Amino acid sequence: MSAASDQQVVAWAKQGHDAAFRELVRRYERPVFSLLYRMVRNHALAEDLAQETFIKVLNGIKSYRPEFKFSSWIFKIANNAAIDHLRRKSIDTLSLDGAPSAETPEQMRATSLQLGDRAESPLDEVENRELGTAIERAIGRLRPEYRSCILLRHVEGYSYEEIAETLELPLGTVKTYIHRARNELRGYLEDRRD
């Protein structure tokens, strides 16, 4: 099965072959998890979002249209999950005094940022090691929209056209995002070397 095309494996999955579902997970768990991890920069959360992505894709496999690349479909769903999470997070963590939705003093306390009260867990150590290099930190400073474009372009090797289709963005926007992202990365990396 590992030599079959994605389209063939999806066809087998649609026929109810459990092994075909597992093959799709095997093929895409690392690329999808890597994209999400670099987007949200938290191992456990990235894994939750990856799991959510695969469950959505595999349970909706009958709606998959074979004229599109399977990888584009799964990356589209993964990226949407990451962007939705980051938008929610930016709303919830804007204030040190608690989430804007907090109405009572108790809710404000419960949702406020507590600086310096958290010990580093083993997973934090993994994150620091994996995402601690200069290039990974520079990627983490990019706007999420730039980040997904640059990762699909240079880590996954997608063409501009494929990225535009995957992220449902105009081709010109994708080119602009990637150009700006690389400029910003160059700036961050050159600052580091100075």
Added chain:
Amino acid sequence: MTDLTMHLTTEEIELWAQGLLPAARALHLADCSLCRVEGDRERKVILELVQLPHFAPTAGFADRVMAHVKVPTPSDSWKV
């Protein structure tokens, strides 16, 4: 025929940095330090990006996913 004095576009610089720019256009770099410097900077960052590794989720990820997936039975697909 392309004018050799014409600076490379952003896309051409990316192609050059990846070794994909047609030789006729790449000739411009021999005489243009501006494009060469820009191309070298671009090449460094692209090289760092393409060398990034894939990360793996924790062991048992596929099983955790499959626990929530409803695999259609063959009889379901025959009904289509």
